[in-house]
Amino acid sequence: xxxxxxxxxxxxxxxxxxxRTRAHKGFLIGAAVLLMISATALLAPALAPFDPYHQDLSxxxxxxxxxxxxxxxxxxxxxxxxxxxxxxxxYGARISLLIGGAAMLISGxxxxxxxxxxxxxxxxxxxxVGFLITARLSMPVVLVALAVVALVGGSLNVIIWVLGxxxxxxxxxxxxxxxxxxxxxxxxxxxxxxxxxxxxxLGSEILPNVLNNLIVVATLEIAHAILLEAAxxxxxxxxxxxxxxxxxxxxxxxxxxxxxxxxxVIPGTVLSLLVLAINLIGDGIRDxxxxxxxx
Amino acid sequence: MLAYxxxxxxxxxxxxxxxxxxxxxxxxxxxDPAAALAGESATESQIxxxxxxxxxxxxLLVQYAHWIxxxxxxxxxxxxxxxxxxxxxxxxxxxxxxxxxxxxxxFAVALAIPLGVLAAVRPNSWIDRLALTISVLGQAMPxxxxxxxxxxxxxxxxxxxxxxxSDTWRHFILPAIALGYYxxxxxxxxxxxxxxxxxxxxxxxTARAKGLRPASVLFKHALRNAIIPVVSLAAxxxxxxxxxxxxxxxxxxxxxxxxLGYQSIARSDLPMVQAIVLMVSMFYVVxxxxxxxxxxxxxxxxxxx
Numbered sequence: 001x002x003x004x005x006x007x008x009x010x011x012x013x014x015x016x017x018x019x020r021t022r023a024h025k026g027f028l029i030g031a032a033v034l035l036m037i038s039a040t041a042l043l044a045p046a047l048a049p050f051d052p053y054h055q056d057l058s059x060x061x062x063x064x065x066x067x068x069x070x071x072x073x074x075x076x077x078x079x080x081x082x083x084x085x086x087x088x089x090x091y092g093a094r095i096s097l098l099i100g101g102a103a104m105l106i107s108g109x110x111x112x113x114x115x116x117x118x119x120x121x122x123x124x125x126x127x128x129v130g131f132l133i134t135a136r137l138s139m140p141v142v143l144v145a146l147a148v149v150a151l152v153g154g155s156l157n158v159i160i161w162v163l164g165x166x167x168x169x170x171x172x173x174x175x176x177x178x179x180x181x182x183x184x185x186x187x188x189x190x191x192x193x194x195x196x197x198x199x200x201x202l203g204s205e206i207l208p209n210v211l212n213n214l215i216v217v218a219t220l221e222i223a224h225a226i227l228l229e230a231a232x233x234x235x236x237x238x239x240x241x242x243x244x245x246x247x248x249x250x251x252x253x254x255x256x257x258x259x260x261x262x263x264x265v266i267p268g269t270v271l272s273l274l275v276l277a278i279n280l281i282g283d284g285i286r287d288x289x290x291x292x293x294x295x
Numbered sequence: 296m297l298a299y300x301x302x303x304x305x306x307x308x309x310x311x312x313x314x315x316x317x318x319x320x321x322x323x324x325x326x327d328p329a330a331a332l333a334g335e336s337a338t339e340s341q342i343x344x345x346x347x348x349x350x351x352x353x354x355l356l357v358q359y360a361h362w363i364x365x366x367x368x369x370x371x372x373x374x375x376x377x378x379x380x381x382x383x384x385x386x387x388x389x390x391x392x393x394x395x396x397x398x399x400x401x402f403a404v405a406l407a408i409p410l411g412v413l414a415a416v417r418p419n420s421w422i423d424r425l426a427l428t429i430s431v432l433g434q435a436m437p438x439x440x441x442x443x444x445x446x447x448x449x450x451x452x453x454x455x456x457x458x459x460x461s462d463t464w465r466h467f468i469l470p471a472i473a474l475g476y477y478x479x480x481x482x483x484x485x486x487x488x489x490x491x492x493x494x495x496x497x498x499x500x501t502a503r504a505k506g507l508r509p510a511s512v513l514f515k516h517a518l519r520n521a522i523i524p525v526v527s528l529a530a531x532x533x534x535x536x537x538x539x540x541x542x543x544x545x546x547x548x549x550x551x552x553x554x555l556g557y558q559s560i561a562r563s564d565l566p567m568v569q570a571i572v573l574m575v576s577m578f579y580v581v582x583x584x585x586x587x588x589x590x591x592x593x594x595x596x597x598x599x600x
Contacts, residue, residue, distance in 0.1 A: 131313075134583075138310055139314055139317065140539075140572065142538060142541050143553075143571065144318070144572060146556075146557065147560050147572065150561065150563075151563075230437050230440075234437070235439075235542065235557060236561070250437075257443060257447060264440070264443055265444070268436075268440035271437055272435045272436045272437065272440065275437075276431065276435035279431060279435055
């Protein structure tokens with residue numbers, strides 16, 4: 001009688017993750033918005049109805065389509081130089097995503113290296129890294145970034161490097177704490193005992209197990225870098241005109257905002273939406289991979 | 296406690312020294328300050344003169360030692376733009392920035408703690424969701440955009456509040472909201488998680504079992520314990536706000552240290568920029584030092600580590 005007891009099958013870990021992902025509304029919304037904005041950035045040349053740099057002074061400050069005087073030719077209107085707002089917005093997505101991603105990579109490499117080293121080796125290394133983190137946190141990010149960009153000049157490269165070198169602190173803090181928890185695990189000790197090199201232990205025992213936390217911090221830092229770039233550009237010391245950065249668009253629209261609020265509301269809203277989407281994804285990944293309750 | 300205090304003091308002093316050197320170095324290495332000071336149309340000999348005048352031709356460490364020795368006595372040199380001592384100008388603006396930071400902190404705490412407590416008492420209720428929404432939005436909206444949106448709504452559409460300057464207390468309302476809103480999520484999350492943890496503890500069960508009024512349990516027993524980490528977060532956030540107030544002060548044209556910093560960067564007023572970077576950093580170092588002490592005082596377990 002072989003089949004008396006029904007076979008009990010457990011869902012695979014991947015299955016569980018998929019189920020949690022599908023049930024997490026915030027994550028899904030964030031992912032959808034981010035996908036849309038990324039697709040817009042990639043397909044910018046195809047999607048933008050006009051050249052984002054083309055000025056037409058006879059078509060200045062046309063309001064968007066939902067205004068009485070707006071029209072479908074320029075769905076989001078034009079700016080004070082007669083450039084199509086929708087086209088500038090579409091190309092602006094490239095700048096935000098590029099700077100956010102690149103600055104996150106730089107700060108991620110610095111912060112993860114420092115944090116994992118501090119957490120794994122402890123002792124003096126930990127003290128030095130802890131000291132570096134405190135010193136870094138004491139320096140006002142916006143002020144220092146502004147000053148450096150103003151002195152060096154605001155090219156995309158400079159902004160990426162300045163931001164990348166400034167915002168590694170959260171990577172270091174989180175990676176240090178995560179690594180500390182793993183250091184005493186049996187499988188790490190086992191790897192030590194069978195003679196694995198330190199590099200191998202870090203690479204194949206520690207890193208895969210801190211990856212979830214790393215991804216969460218990485219998404220939050222992309223959002224952080226995007227906000228900082230927008231602030232720098234808004235203050236006139238980030239991305240330089242005529243590049244269509246969303247922060248810069250708000251700055252350029254500022255003097256017209258009393259009569260035409262949409263010139264700042266449109267880029268400001270899109271910027272908030274992008275950051276919101278990325279944050280939702282970050283929070284979502286944390287909930288999905290570690291559902292022990294949100295902090 | 297004394298050993299702990301001394302240890303923290305040593306670390307704070309080391310951090311202060313490192314940060315001062317870094318902020319000094321950063322602005323030295325990122326360009327020729329003499330050329331920046333002399334202006335765009337300056338000739339070689341004019342630049343050389345400026346370099347000598349400000350001691351920029353000496354070795355870096357000598358320049359740093361010279362600068363920090365005088366800075367410790369409150370002398371940051373003379374601003375080439377104002378033709379006045381840097382410390383006098385900053386001193387005149389400090390009050391405005393501290394007032395703004397203080398108002399922002401009060402706003403953040405007054406919004407975050409009640410919401411955090413309510414969210415913890417009823418997890419997953421509509422109020423918890425509202426608190427979560429506020430905190431998620433607060434992290435997503437760029438501060439300059441939020442500030443401008445406040446100006447459009449309250450200054451232009453409703454015409455209820457002044458939108459620039461710092462003459463009366465009403466001038467501080469909008470900027471304080473714009474600046475404080477960003478600290479709200481951190482306070483709210485910390486209050487919520489702290490309250491949830493405390494409410495599940497044995498002494499709260501005991502207090503309830505004794506038949507104390509729910510409000511008394513909530514505020515006297517639970518909140519008092521949950522609020523300890525919030526106090527030190529407030530110190531840290533205040534430090535961040537002094538740095539972050541640059542954007543808000545610029546948006547609202549408030550004549551504080553942040554706006555001064557922004558203007559000084561724009562006009563290459565190097566002694567001023569260095570002094571402001573140093574001052575904001577030192578504020579942060581001092582604030583976190585006191586926050587650590589306060590934490591250790593309230594929670595003896597920390598002292599041992």
